Amino acid sequence: MPEGHTIHRLAQDLNHRFATEPVRVASPQGRFGESAALLDGQVTDGASAHGKHLFAGFGDSGWIHVHLGLFGKVALGDTPAPPPTDTVRLRLLSDTSYMDLRGPTTCALITGPEKQAIHERLGPDPLRPPDAPGNDPERAWARISRSRTTVAALLMDQKIIAGVGNVYRAEVLFRHGIDPYRVGRDLTRAEWDAIWADLVLLMREGVRHNRIDTVRPEHLPEAMGRAPRVDDHGGEVYVYRRATMPCHLCGTEIRTAPLAARNLFWCPGCQRA
DNA sequence: GGACCATGTCTAC
């Protein structure tokens, strides 16, 4: 279950595995069947990501647009591929690799203009090149610095920042000692600059290691010494899904509450208004 | 085997 780093990593892996040979495209589940038949046997001209959206190009035929949503999963591996089950929406197959996509919110064949429209409705993405068109973090700051919405909700809004999900929102706010209930227009410019720079750093690490680690090296002994992690996001974190456990730094009990339709986690001791 | 939960987004009201 992905945040932006997962999708960027997936794009990299697809480029690595499916770059040059014709790709067999199939939809064992059936819901991508017609499009799969159209693309079957073509050579892809590359995958890329914007936020949590994945695009794989097939020349004049268009782009496969994938959004995993909350439940979507990708299995990627070396051939031979396992027998396809009827939950596999999309299978890509080459001589050496396979990819199975299950449970995505979106898996559709789209045109160039449709792809462009998706880019335009998404905010800047910490993982896209700083010089990519429209990827200026200033756009996000312009929205945030005028907003009366909580910073925790703003960080999750893909129109404002693309790619941040529930783990990175909780962790980046902790790392900067920011109370999640502060509103956007009360953030200082320096705080925003630090948040953006940290997201770039953390999410790049997330792509590299294919997991979310946010605990600073000097705090790792404390993190490892406390109660064991209970979640499955894959890395070491300060607050995400650590409700009622003691904070790694100050020992205060981590709190949780719903915010912007998701469970928020924070340390009331370290994150003060 | 069933209930419940999960890193998300869209639509109807």
Add this chain to the structure above:
DNA sequence: TAGACCTGGTCCC
């Protein structure tokens, strides 16, 4: 803001 949607893992009976 509630509900729908997509699937799999975990826990409990």
